[in-house]
Amino acid sequence: MYSDKVMEHFQNPRNVGEIEDADGVGTVGNPTCGDLMTIYIKVKDNIIEDIKFKTFGCGAAIATSSMVTEMAMGKTLDEAMEITRNDVAENLEGLPPVKMHCSNLAADALHAAIDNYREKKGEKVEGTHICSTCG
Amino acid sequence: MIYMDHSATSPVDPEVFKVMKPYFVDEFGNASTLYSLGRDARKAMENARGQVASLIGAKTEEIIFTGGGTESDNIAIKGTAYRLKDKGNHIITSAIEHPAVDETCKYLEKIGFEVTYLPVYEEGIVRVSDLEDAITDKTIMITIMHANNEIGTIQPIAEIGKIAREKGIYFHTDAVQTVGKIPVNVEELNVDMLSLSAHKVYGPKGIGALYIKKGIRLEPLIHGGGHEKGIRPGTENVSGIVGLGKACELAQKNLIENAKYITNLRDKLINGVLDSIEQSYLNGHRTKRLPNNVNFRFTGIEGESLVLHLDSKGIAASTGSACSSKKLEPSHVLTALGLEQVDAHGSLRLTLGKENTEEDIDHAIESIKEVVETLRKLSPLWCATPGAERGE
Numbered sequence A: 001m002y003s004d005k006v007m008e009h010f011q012n013p014r015n016v017g018e019i020e021d022a023d024g025v026g027t028v029g030n031p032t033c034g035d036l037m038t039i040y041i042k043v044k045d046n047i048i049e050d051i052k053f054k055t056f057g058c059g060a061a062i063a064t065s066s067m068v069t070e071m072a073m074g075k076t077l078d079e080a081m082e083i084t085r086n087d088v089a090e091n092l093e094g095l096p097p098v099k100m101h102c103s104n105l106a107a108d109a110l111h112a113a114i115d116n117y118r119e120k121k122g123e124k125v126e127g128t129h130i131c132s133t134c135g
Numbered sequence B: 001m002i003y004m005d006h007s008a009t010s011p012v013d014p015e016v017f018k019v020m021k022p023y024f025v026d027e028f029g030n031a032s033t034l035y036s037l038g039r040d041a042r043k044a045m046e047n048a049r050g051q052v053a054s055l056i057g058a059k060t061e062e063i064i065f066t067g068g069g070t071e072s073d074n075i076a077i078k079g080t081a082y083r084l085k086d087k088g089n090h091i092i093t094s095a096i097e098h099p100a101v102d103e104t105c106k107y108l109e110k111i112g113f114e115v116t117y118l119p120v121y122e123e124g125i126v127r128v129s130d131l132e133d134a135i136t137d138k139t140i141m142i143t144i145m146h147a148n149n150e151i152g153t154i155q156p157i158a159e160i161g162k163i164a165r166e167k168g169i170y171f172h173t174d175a176v177q178t179v180g181k182i183p184v185n186v187e188e189l190n191v192d193m194l195s196l197s198a199h200k201v202y203g204p205k206g207i208g209a210l211y212i213k214k215g216i217r218l219e220p221l222i223h224g225g226g227h228e229k230g231i232r233p234g235t236e237n238v239s240g241i242v243g244l245g246k247a248c249e250l251a252q253k254n255l256i257e258n259a260k261y262i263t264n265l266r267d268k269l270i271n272g273v274l275d276s277i278e279q280s281y282l283n284g285h286r287t288k289r290l291p292n293n294v295n296f297r298f299t300g301i302e303g304e305s306l307v308l309h310l311d312s313k314g315i316a317a318s319t320g321s322a323c324s325s326k327k328l329e330p331s332h333v334l335t336a337l338g339l340e341q342v343d344a345h346g347s348l349r350l351t352l353g354k355e356n357t358e359e360d361i362d363h364a365i366e367s368i369k370e371v372v373e374t375l376r377k378l379s380p381l382w383c384a385t386p387g388a389e390r391g392e
């Protein structure tokens, strides 16, 4: 049911881990629903210089986390904010419909990490990245 | 591939396949016809009925062939409810039934019946005292599975049956997971109806049987040409029936031997995993479970990921995690054990079969260890027990 690309990222996830002195950290999801992800970013000159993730969840949750870190690495913060859930799914050659909304939270985690960075710097953020609920 | 999902389905035994084959092209007769081709089909069918009856200690005429376990459950439960609706509207079942029973009960609730779902506690077993408390003068039926398909726990069917009989309440058990795996005798179990399915015991899919004790009357759900005592009309699936019969014969012949062999493998797998992986747990009672059922959970890990990784190591297993289901809810069986949702997501079910070997078990233990380690490295929920790595 998963595309080859999803399976490839699931089997060999990129950028796994934590960043000790991260500039921004974003967590979304809810373990009760079966998915929880945290993204850590290191920012220099407004560019995402390093990014890592940790995810508890299904194949889609892990693959989307891995994919979003690959997509965001080296991007400016504004560019990274433009990455949508759909972009992530498209780059993975699609997700099963039932996974589109439940396990496709990686873009939200990325945005939450960027918001966290901006907040720490005293910038105003819109704060639209509330944890999703189950199903 | 090492197949460890026998509770989902099992391969057809070559001996079973062999006896089924003639009934497609050469012996294709309709078992209701008068000429020899039809009579031969009828004979083969009645022989199979005897084989099924023999395995469960029933009389031949007490066996009805059906389209499988789901259908047997529906015929028994709705057939009883419709028949006895003027006597009462209360049904007792358990919180861990297969959807074939659970959804049927929920449907009956929608049309006016009342259903009590008995709790199963941490060990995954109903308590007879809860059952006694639940019975009212409106109770018309008790339906409780013999063994659970996810966690393998075996329910006290004989005791429940004794109470049901004393009170004159119809008693049905879904024995799809036990028939052919442990001794099943309808007399000893005090049941009025019992469901079984061929594809869980090396027979074909889409065929099963319902034992209906002599004297028990059901309202038919399907109407037609009067086949199978009018309870399950329709031209009989002769090849399937012959396959079911043979599967039952083979199961009976090797029952004790197979159960012993598989119990050994099961215990090796349970001990191997629990001993070598920290914060790993067995779901369901340690010993009152099917010889072939193992159901683990691992802190900090989600079940679908586990199953996908095991697949790439050549092991076919399953999970009660929501993420693998269409409903996006973790299994009702695991939550009935009192597990937190996050733990219910982390389950791994391995159900063994007679073709599994000791080497398969060794490979499974090693693979599970590796996969759990890999996924825990990824997991934001994982904290190792302090000192565990040093073996303290």
Ligand SMILES: Cc1ncc(COP(=O)(O)O)c(C=O)c1O
Binding pocket: B007, B008, B067, B068, B069, B070, B071, B073, B098, B100, B145, B147, B148, B149, B174, B176, B177, B197, B198, B199, B206, B207, B208
């Ligand atoms: C306990 C139990 N009951 C009923 C069924 C349904 O049987 P079938 O697949 O033959 O309809 C199954 C198998 O999925 C089962 O495990």
